Amino acid sequence: MQSSTISFLKKKKKQILEAWMNNQLADATLREDLISNDDLQTQSEDLLNALLKALNMGTTDLEAESLQPVIDILSDLSITRARQGFTPRETSLFVFSLKKTFNQILQQELKDNFQLLYQETIEISNMLDSLSIVTTETFIKGREEVILRQTDEISEISTPVIRVWEGILALPIIGTLDSARTQVVMENLLEKIVETGSRIAILDISGVPAVDSLVAQHLIKTVSATRLMGAECIISGIRAEIAQTIVHLGIDLSNIHTKASLASALKLAYSMLNIEVRRGEKKFQG
Secondary structure (H helix, E strand, C coil): CCHHHHHHHHHCHHHHHHHHHHHHHHCCCCCCCCCCHHHHHHHHHHHHHHHHHHHHCCCCCCCCHHHHHHHHHHHHHHHHHHHHCCCHHHHHHHHHHHHHHHHHHHHHHCCCCHHHHHHHHHHHHHHHHHHHHHHHHHHHHHHHHHHHHHHHHHHHHCCCCEEEECCEEEEEEECCCCHHHHHHHHHHHHHHHHHHCCCEEEEEEEECCCCCHHHHHHHHHHHHHHHHCCCEEEEECCCHHHHHHHHHHCCCCCCCEEECCHHHHHHHHHHHCCCCCCCCCCCCCC
């Protein structure tokens, strides 16, 4: 950009910021529930100051070192907005509204010099379009981090190890059992075995929608890991359709204790530990 244009933009910084804020506040998609006007003002002012400083160094090339502070500000903002629940479109509009503001200001100043107006508008538009791409890419990375963290948290919550009796643990598995989740299941189960000194672990697969050869292999790995810790494993929740699938796939579970229900598995566990449970008569006092 020409030095005269950059000088003009610096002088009009206050006007640019005010017009930019008005453009953002007038947008129907503004998420006032996620960001206050004061925070929006601060973010806008920080970016504008960094951008004008970079332009003053005579380049609009994103590879230039002078634009790195601008990219850093947008990257931090994009990751923050991804975590706050903004959409990619809402985040990109932050930059696009600045582009609109710059074009408005340039049109007012250079309306009598169409050639220079065209040249400067194209250059600053190309720069802000590139910055918008950076914003979107960083936003996607931030959203992916959020999704991965939530997935890990859900995996932890959905694989609780319950101590149902002294020496007996139960782990109800709900949903698909893949490699990553199997690792979480094994880690949680083995840690609980060590912590409680339990001798029997019940894996209840009543909530597993289907068992294929891969799921069966994951279950066998979990059973093997449990045995290496000195505990015996019982698989419960073997429904008729799952039993048929296992037989059809030729999967050998003959050396593993299996039961149709958690109650049956618990009864077997009591027997293995020589625990006798009797039904008693409860006396009520009137």
